[in-house]
Amino acid sequence: MPTWLSSLPIQTDRTLAVVYALAVLALVVLVLPFGVVGRRGPWYAALGGATTLGGGIGLGLVWLLGDVQDLFGVQLSAVVHAAGAALFAGLAIAVVGLVRTRWWRKAVALVAVPVVVLAGGLMINEDFAYYPTLGDVFGDTGVGALVAGGLHAGDTSLSHWRAPAGMPADGTVGTVTIPGTVSHFAARQAWVWLPPAALVKDPPRLPVVVGLSGQPGQPSDLFLAGHLDTALDAIARAHDGVAPILVVPDQLGSPSSNPMCVDSRLGDVATYLTVDVRHWILTHEPVSAARRSWTIAGFSEGGTCAIQLGAGFPAMFGSIVDVSGELAPRNGTVAQTVARGFHGSARAYAEASPLHVLASRRYPATRALFAVGGDDARYAPITRAMAAAARRAGMTVSTSVVPGTAHDWHTASQGLGWGLRQLTARWDLPAR
Incomplete structure (x- = not known):
């Protein structure tokens, strides 16, 4: 990994703002009906149902792993619960964006997946204050x-x-x-x-x-x-x-x-x-x-x-x-x-x-x-x-x-x- 990339800070407000903005932009594009093939009513219903289901799955996983199984030995914060819900809801929106849509919309959905995962991971990392730089995530500490x-x-x-x-x-x-x-x-x-x-x-x-x-x-x-x-x-x-x-x-x-x-x-x-x-x-x-x-x-x-x-x-x-x-x-x-x-x-x-x-x-x-x-x-x-x-x-x-x-x-x-x-x-x- 290049030194400039390894030393990239991932807990700073500037880095977080850029990643969060990209995730929100991608999801806003996917929520808008442009590029949808077929009637929009059923598509909106599918989008709403998938988003609700994804958010519920995210909350459920955080609750199960953190609160029930106590896998991490700590009481997980509201930020972690919100990040889990937002992450899976965002992934659900991206999945819907792949179904019965134009090619460019599918491309946006594919790009949204890693961006949403990155945004959710950075939100959790910032809450725990664990990895300060990108290199630290991959063990490239220097x-x-x-x-x-x-x-x-x-x-x-x-x-x-x-x-x-x-x-x-x-x-x-x-x-x-x-x-x-x-x-x-x-x-x-x-x-x-x-x-x-x-x-x-x-x-x-x-x-x-x-x-x-x-x-x-x-x-x-x-x-x-x-x-x-x-x-x-x-x-x-x-x-x-x-x-x-x-x-x-x-x-x-x-x-x-x-x-x-x-x-x-x-x-x-x-x-x-x-x-x-x-x-x-x-x-x-x-x-x-x-x-x-x-x-x-x-x-x-x-x-x-x-x-x-x-x-x-x-x-x-x-x-x-x-x-x-x-x-x-x-x-x-x-x-x-x-x-x-x-x-x-x-x-x-x-x-x-x-x-x-x-x-x-x-x-x-x-x-x-x-x-x-x-x-x-x-x-x-x-x-x-x-x-x-x-x-x-x-x-x-x-x-x-x-x-x-x-x-x-x-x-x-x-x-x-x-x-x-x-x-x-x-x-x-x-x-x-």
Whole structure:
């Protein structure tokens, strides 16, 4: 794909306006009776019936997949319902335009099909704030294997470190392979962001953030949709080039999988994240091993994992950022979750719940940050309950409600960025 096409933004008002206008124009032409062969009365009746049926099918599919089967694990917004109805209604109009019409009208109908599908897809994408560019849709991110500068840190503390001449102005992003040496978990490539201070000859020992995507998803989501590299670049600019190294491993294995960040027959994900990933970070990046310097953060399923592992491994993680996570690991219904991830043991499932773990320990030295969308009726009560449990367990807790957003990447981007900014003092980053 050419670079100019790959980098085409698909969430901007200009792009959306052009695509929506083309879809509306095509459908208006198809609704007008010009070029219809035969009487117009029956044709109008067929058009009206097909449009109503198509819209109903679209609404029905969104309701069935989203509300009944809960396939996406979120409460789908009115925008998604409207997009589903409009998409199938538009396709129905295009189909009618192919029957008993002139050749040019058939041509318009054929062109309308991809335009209507594109318009509906962009409407849903904009609501979730998922893919920012056309290249991202097809996996053409322009990000390659990580090329770093100095990876062997000296003994210089952050408080005494000074930026050398020639240090890059911004951080760098790349992909790496983190093998499941101990866990044998088959993970996809991880994404890593290195701050300017990590790219010089003798970097200091830096804090580290282990970030986790939602499900379905992949590590790139925290960059392309979550914009965490942008948030960390801003932190680095305010702190003499110093910011945490961000490592986003794959805790899923594939977009459709959900091993739930536990060790089970679905994969030893907990061991992968706490043993394999930690070992790789400590041996490949200039980071501090101190728990105060380690943060685990995530959105949705990744947020659930963040509070699970942050509470379950307090000697490793000193801080937790949970954006719109759940009360407990989930893979289908509770019964399915117990069978798939806990060998049929309801007790093991209950003991893996973050609420159970929080109630059984004290965390006087852990910082926990929780964020949720202001319009997220499903996850807002969960976030409040989890924050309250963390506070009762002795954690220092802060919460944030992102106004006007739901369970989407608008919330993830703002919530994760807010959480990381709250931790700059805890990481002892130098002032510019």
